[in-house]
Amino acid sequence: MSRPIPRALLAVCALLVTAWGALALWFQLSRPGGYAAIALWSLAGLAATIAIARGRGKWPGARALVTGAVALAVLLGWWFSLAPSHDRMWADDVSRMLVSRVDGDRLVLQNVRNFDWRTETDYTPRWETRDYDLAGIVSADLILSYWMGPHIAHTLVTFGFKDGKQLVFSLEIRKERSETFSAVGGFFRQFEQVIIASDERDLIRTRSNARGEQVYLYRLRATPGQLRAVLLAYLERAEALRRQPEFYNTLTSNCTTILYELAHRIAPDLPLDYRLLASGHFAEYAYDQNALTPGVPYAVLQQRGHINARARQADIDGSDFSRAIRVGVPGIR
Incomplete structure (x- = not known):
């Protein structure tokens, strides 16, 4: 009876991370080229969330967790590479x-x-x-x-x-x-x-x-x-x-x-x-x-x-x- 609670929490966390990543990509990537990245990230995140929520056993959705962790590492690497600049076409x-x-x-x-x-x-x-x-x-x-x-x-x-x-x-x-x-x-x-x-x-x-x-x-x-x-x-x-x-x-x-x-x-x-x-x-x-x-x-x-x-x-x-x-x-x- 105790397993669904941590699994549900893990699924909520995965959903929140998916939403954060989608917004980060939305505000940073030029469109329409950015739409593809946003769609891929969102689909992968939602798939991981569903897999975690439906998973069975001691480590529900383990494969989805590994995939999600790799995707998150790539996203964070990109995020922290963003640097402010003085060299833009300012208003x-x-x-x-x-x-x-x-x-x-x-x-x-x-x-x-x-x-x-x-x-x-x-x-x-x-x-x-x-x-x-x-x-x-x-x-x-x-x-x-x-x-x-x-x-x-x-x-x-x-x-x-x-x-x-x-x-x-x-x-x-x-x-x-x-x-x-x-x-x-x-x-x-x-x-x-x-x-x-x-x-x-x-x-x-x-x-x-x-x-x-x-x-x-x-x-x-x-x-x-x-x-x-x-x-x-x-x-x-x-x-x-x-x-x-x-x-x-x-x-x-x-x-x-x-x-x-x-x-x-x-x-x-x-x-x-x-x-x-x-x-x-x-x-x-x-x-x-x-x-x-x-x-x-x-x-x-x-x-x-x-x-x-x-x-x-x-x-x-x-x-x-x-x-x-x-x-x-x-x-x-």
């Missing part, structure tokens, strides 16, 4: 990588993105060289942009300087010209990653105005020294990616996990939390860590931090975008 908005130079308090950035977005596909590309005074960092804001329901959001951080400049950082997928974002594909090494430094009218406005995502802004609590440390950590991470490409991973290496990684350098006791994965709730996590404006209920911070109406109005009346989106946000004068 315009991720075609360049950030280059930074720090000289005392003077920061010079090359390839700061400042696209003029009319729609998601209609834009004027601009890459600029800009300089910033690191001694003049006075603020940082957390941005959450919701694009697929209330539980998933893209997270950005924007730094403010005494002279009125704003600098936004975002970890993005580095998609090729023929690619579109896929959260599932992000589990299967479909994309590299890149850190974009940008003008707020680009990274924030393209989400609120051009794409119609729901965007929220929250003032972060931090000392100038902490702000400088996080900004320099972004630059360090961007330089590491420029020197050595890495794959994007939807779960372990994304726009929210990098923010936690950088903040953890400042606050080593920062706890892990499910909201690091459910990124749409990351602002609530920050609130619970006393990282947002104090003395204001979270619901009020969220309601007054919703910038879409102000962002659209800034387009209509030509007002300063960065100032307009902050009107009424708690903690910001």
